[in-house]
Amino acid sequence: MAEPQGELNINVSITDERLAGEAAPLVDELVADNVASKMTAQDPTLWGEAARSEAAIRLSWTTLAESSRPLLAEIDALRAELRGEGVDRVVLAGMGGSSLAPEVITRTADVPLVVLDTTDPAQVADALAGDLSRTVLVVSSKSGSTVETDSHRRIFAKAFEANGVDAASRMVVVTDPGSPLEKLATEAGYRKVFTADPHVGGRYSALTAFGLVPAGLAGADITGLLDDAAAAGELLSADSPDNPALRLAAALAVRHSTGAEKVVFADTGSGIKGFPDWVEQLIAESTGKEGTGLLPVATEGPEAVGFADAKDDATTVAIGPAVAGARIATEGPLGGLMLLWEYATAVAGRMLGINPFDQPDVEAAKKAARALLDDPEAGKSGAPALTDGTVEVYGNVPEGTSTLAAALKAFFGELPDFGYVAVQVYLDRLDDASAALLRPEIARITGAQTTFGWGPRFLHSTGQYHKGGHQNGIFLQVTGANEQDLEVPDRPYTLGVLQKAQALGDGQVLLEHGRPVLRLHLTDRAAGLARVVEALSEVGK
Structure with missing residues (x-):
């Protein structure tokens, strides 16, 4: 195991000795190129000429702990x-x-x-x-x-x-x-x-x-948050092989080069609540473009450690103490960890050869949703491919398919080797929170890395990676009937109409990218979720 970084308030441990050895030469190159100090000095040339104009107006985050x-x-x-x-x-x-x-x-x-x-x-x-x-x-x-x-x-x-x-x-x-x-x-x-x-x-x-x-x-x-970031900033700005951001970025880049482009996050007792959801956007939107990138997978906790290496297409990162099965662990207070991952993500972008500060594919789903709002007829779903109790199934379902379980089995059959499943749920993330249980169940059934996103918030996060990153995902959308709706004052649509347009618009863009999309519409949310879980258990037998 790598030695902790002295008495400083953040630490990156690379527990895989082979990975640490392979990452070391890349760290030396980053140090020789003065990448850390140049980033703190807001040098826009670090990501190449094509990214220079964008980088020139996107680097003030390096000094926010003071500014x-x-x-x-x-x-x-x-x-x-x-x-x-x-x-x-x-x-x-x-x-x-x-x-x-x-x-x-x-x-x-x-x-x-x-x-x-x-x-x-x-x-x-x-x-x-x-x-x-x-x-x-x-x-x-x-x-x-x-x-x-x-x-x-x-x-x-x-x-x-x-x-x-x-x-x-x-x-x-x-x-x-x-x-x-x-x-x-x-x-x-x-x-x-x-x-x-x-x-x-x-x-x-x-x-x-x-x-x-x-x-x-x-x-x-928030004063303490900035204090912790400031303490971390000194180390993160250093052109040193001990710089944890350089070591973290190099390790992720090595794993990506071997086909392990997925990064699985498991909290192992950090005391920080919800960190994977925050870092998910940072990594996915920064790196997922030009057909490459790192796909973050937020899991339920330490019980997910170990699953990631089943196909060797992912790297498990512990947020908190290092545990068996996690190749990397990052520890420290929230302000320090946020700055650590910002530096590491920007450096990883340089190593992947992309601009980590733009998001060229985010606007596509927004445009599609706006088009559906402008043309209500276009937003109509048409008849479902099949109906199973309180679940309507929309998408390319094989002819003769009559049950939800059969439709799901056929859908999972479209999963490419070393691909991933994205579960996208356009429901109430408080009252319908049990929908999050779909992620580990689908991961168990398919043996594939599985992400989970509440719509439309994931459109501002992993939505960029889905269109711009590695094109090996399949997409399961879940929408639901609204017992009540809310008017949006001085707008020609309700929230429910907007919600549906966002789901259909994103699905349309994914289909245009050649990705499989299956949408499950719950005519009764509670009963529909129960039926989906039941169907998944049938698939998993």
């Missing part, structure tokens, strides 16, 4: 103001990098934050059912035009006013300077507008206003 300090007093002052008015319930409307970091920060700190990164009407209705007299809504969008976040803002504004609450006084905005949202918030007199550093991409924005504002308002120790 974000002035925010702390502003956030503390606003929190004190709100608490003085009896406003102590924080709801965050944001997608991708605008919600994943605040969620892991607040969960780890054990402070309450209601996160809205969904278009499911029931989940949004649950958030609306809270005490609005005590609620502040943080509207967080880098572009200022994210359709889900704008819908949440409109819905909450109407609800505030209907409950006798001045909506503008309960709206806090986090956005890039000059965005449409900044203009709207200023003109409407919203309570506070925080503008983030525009030279930081969404998935690298954990230590900007996007991560700090909602987490700080909720009561997390």
Whole structure:
């Protein structure tokens, strides 16, 4: 096992001696090229000429541990103001990098934050059912035009006013300077507008206003978060073979070169809650392009360790102490680990020969969804290929297939060698949380690496990899009937219609990429999920 990195607050252990030996020459090359120090100095040439213009405006994340300090007093002052008015319930409307970091920060700190990164009407209705007299809504969008976040803002504004609450006084905005949202918030007199550093991409924005504002308002120790990142930053900037980010990136690159492009994350007692969900976006959206990349697989915990090596197409990474079966382990406080993985991901992009700061395939699904919203007829599903109880099956089902189990078996039969299954669930991730059990069951049945994503939030995360990364995935979509729906004020669609358009639009783009897609629509959510589990057990016999 590799020796810990002295008394520093982060550590990378490469427990596979052969892997450590193969990675060492790559680390030496990175050190000789001064990659770490150049990255901290925001040198945009590190990823080649084609990436230079994008990299030139995306590297400020390397110094956020210091440059974000002035925010702390502003956030503390606003929190004190709100608490003085009896406003102590924080709801965050944001997608991708605008919600994943605040969620892991607040969960780890054990402070309450209601996160809205969904278009499911029931989940949004649950958030609306809270005490609005005590609620502040943080509207967080880098572009200022994210359709889900704008819908949440409109819905909450109407609800505030209907409950006798001045909506503008309960709206806090986090956005890039000059965005449409900044203009709207200023003109409407919203309570506070925080503008983030525009030279930081969404998935690298954990230590900007996007991560700090909602987490700080909720009561997390964001000063400590920056302190931990600052302590780690000294080592991560060093051109040294002991730099854990260089060692981590080199090990992942070695494994990728052998066909192990999947990275399985298992928490082994880190004390950090939800870290794999945050790092999933960082890695998938940064590296999954040009037919290559690293596919993160977030699992349920240490019980998943060992499965990853069954086909030797993946590398298990422990978040926390090293355990048997994990080739790599990363340990440290949250702020340090976030910066570690940001550095390592950017370095891995250089080693894979791609630009880690763009996301060329994310927009495709958004365009497809918008097209379906603009043409309601195009958004109609047509007749299902078959119906099994409360489950309608849509997709390319072999002729004569009459049961859900048979359809699933045929679908899994399309899995290529060393491929993966992506389970994409457009349901309520609170009330329908049991859907997450589909991931380990499908992994057991197929023997393949299996990812799980709540729609539409994964569209802002692994959605890039699905279209731009290794084209060896098959995609199981799960949608459900809505017992209630919510109007989006001043928009010609409801949340339910938007949710369906996002599922169908993404499925359409995946089909255009030649990937198998099977959609299961639950006409009754609880009964439908039970039927899917039952059918999977039949397939697995």
